[in-house]
Amino acid sequence: KQEVTQIPAALSVPEGENLVLNCSFTDSAIYNLQWFRQDPGKGLTSLLLIQSSQREQTSGRLNASLDKSSGRSTLYIAASQPGDSATYLCAVRGGSEKLVFGKGTKLTVNP
Amino acid sequence: EAGVVQSPRYKIIEKKQPVAFWCNPISGHNTLYWYLQNLGQGPELLIRYENEEAVDDSQLPKDRFSAERLKGVDSTLKIQPAELGDSAVYLCASSLGPGAYNEQFFGPGTRLTVL
Numbered sequence: 001k002q003e004v005t006q007i008p009a010a011l012s013v014p015e016g017e018n019l020v021l022n023c024s025f026t027d028s029a030i031y032n033l034q035w036f037r038q039d040p041g042k043g044l045t046s047l048l049l050i051q052s053s054q055r056e057q058t059s060g061r062l063n064a065s066l067d068k069s070s071g072r073s074t075l076y077i078a079a080s081q082p083g084d085s086a087t088y089l090c091a092v093r094g095g096s097e098k099l100v101f102g103k104g105t106k107l108t109v110n111p
Numbered sequence: 112e113a114g115v116v117q118s119p120r121y122k123i124i125e126k127k128q129p130v131a132f133w134c135n136p137i138s139g140h141n142t143l144y145w146y147l148q149n150l151g152q153g154p155e156l157l158i159r160y161e162n163e164e165a166v167d168d169s170q171l172p173k174d175r176f177s178a179e180r181l182k183g184v185d186s187t188l189k190i191q192p193a194e195l196g197d198s199a200v201y202l203c204a205s206s207l208g209p210g211a212y213n214e215q216f217f218g219p220g221t222r223l224t225v226l
Binding site (some may be wrong): 004041043046051089101103 | 117155156159167202204212215216221222
């Protein structure tokens, strides 16, 4: 059974800092990995989707990497802003088609 | 283009009452998912539809939960009767179809509180 772990559970940083969120998964037989953002009381917004054959994806200040063999992914946020404050969720997709999510990392960026 | 639409956004009911949630996926998306998200947890899949067929409902508690997608577009998730432990956010998502390259897009969710 696939299990996804996200570390840390919560992170507080000053504005402007670069930061890394971590995601690990137990079964490396995945099709893809997706990073989402969730604001309080809202749904999930997809940030980046990395296919199993890819090593990284970039969108603006965000960069996600994938090391399938070691079961790890990182989300790098450059020059963090208060508007980046949210919960970030990592999810992997295996042969069953469903996404298996971690519990998320709650990020607070302080002005 | 409109995203995934869900209603209601919030629902408060007494235990043992029935409740229903509605989802309209992105136009052209054949695959529809219902997820349950408990507080402080990641979403967990309840059921997946390919057009009007439920192809994965293994996590759906069938004694009290039911779902339908009659015309392969909109979907309804029902709980009858609701229990205190059903308080959670119910998320609907859609994708173009099955397969590794199809990204899932999520709606805003329905937050259910059972008193």
